[in-house]
Amino acid sequence: MTTNINTNHTKVENVAGNLKQIQYQNFPFHLVETSPWPILVSFSLLTLTLSAVMYMHGFANGGTLLIIGFFVTVLGMILWFRDVITEGTYQGHHTTQVQKGLEIGVLLFIISEIFAFLSVFWAFFHSSLSPAIEIGGVWPPQGITPLDPFAIPLLNTFLLLSSGAFVTYSHHALIEGNRKGAISGAITCVLLAMIFTGLQYYEYSEAGFTISDSVFGSAFYASTGLHGFHVIVGTIFLSVGLIRIISYHLTVNHHQGYEASIIYWHFVDVVWLFLFIAVYYWGGN
Template sequence: MTNLIRSNFQDHPFHLVSPSPWPFYTSISLFTLTVNGALSMHLFNNSYIFFYIAMATVLSSMALWWRDVISEGTYLGNHTLAVQKGLNLGIILFIVSEALFFLAIFWAFFHSALTPAVEIGAQWPPMGIEPVNPFELPLLNTVILLSSGATITYAHHALIKGDRAGALYGTVFTVLLALVFTLFQGIEYNVSSFTISDGVFGTCFFFGTGFHGLHVIIGTIFLAVALWRIGSYHLTDHHHLGYEGGILYWHFVDVVWLFLYVAMYYWGS
């Protein structure tokens, strides 16, 4: 009887994940998305239809996989202190990898900006390019994004102190500011006098700011899910690992935008 009782408990604090279909489902979805995305760029017939289908399957697999992770951490109690430590390390390593990706983008930008090739007139910005005025919409977007960093920090401290209302309001304001930032970024792209195909300047500018915009959208979803979890009483003052991961990711987005603003909008123009 004693052996039977002991067999129901683990001798270690780690979470052994149960068999799940979502890794395989996600892999197939991402492969299909990549292939059909490339085919769409080469104008293969109807490939864009499969691209959108694959996008839907990727989003569904993400939602279902994260649903299981939320259940494991909230209802099943599988996220012990050892598991939380590992998840925190995973988030930090992921952000470091993203920082290195942006480093490559800045490297490409400064490689062309500091020593402009003769093919682009040996000047930066290249002749014929009218850069975006850094003191108009980009400056407003900078204020908005930095304000969102302040509101999410307020929400985090409110949750730690047990102020659930403060955490809700702070996160709501952060999500709203993020949506406004994304809207203004879209407006800036629409009124810009150059495109991503206008030489190395357009490529570096739109790839850098566009990739950052993608991170803003991902971070907004991250924080929106955390907002729903706060409203559903999933998060407590001592156990809110997903929320902290979203906040850390959002601060990373803030810091990257500051470098983008100074380098590509102000100095680069």
């Protein structure tokens, strides 16, 4: 009898100890755990930026550091994305209130991107509306042969706008529970985005001027190159969303990450329209 009482007492103590380890919260917010990825990505981006400057100015080992910084940045992003997906998909931390906070974060991010492109357009129009005497007082400057806007740029416009239409179809198909349509629309969008990037690279390789050829070359490559970088980032975002659709991570009511990438992609589409009209068509004539 004494042995049974002691055994039961031990079991009660174990149960009480387990209950103490269970944590409850009376708020809908997600308190993230300590993560090494923000500091890793911060230092990798610092390395990437400094090494890019070193490489452009011909410093020794600049190219090696640039490659290292790029791959460490990509690795940090992959690990960070993995943790966020785990928190939202498997652990259920992305409550309605958390999703509202993420929506605000995406909105602020898009606004910051708008001002980044605004600065580039400002530099372009500052030089083109009143050409300086150093470049002959004309725009495009003397000796610069601009690209034909109705060749690759026009084709890229159709490709990018079509990709936006297909990803919108994918989004609506996902909401309606049409898994096949959601996947096919996302795949088509990613393929069109990759073709756009390939044509952009071909255009750069065949252009008759470089980034060092007067302010025209600097403004052209700064604006289109910045947009091209955003296309690559947006393609990665959409590819992650496609993989998550295939893996059954996204539902009819819970697909905020994919939705944010679609909003980002439409932003990229709109910026390209301004680039095509201002830089390729108006700025090249």
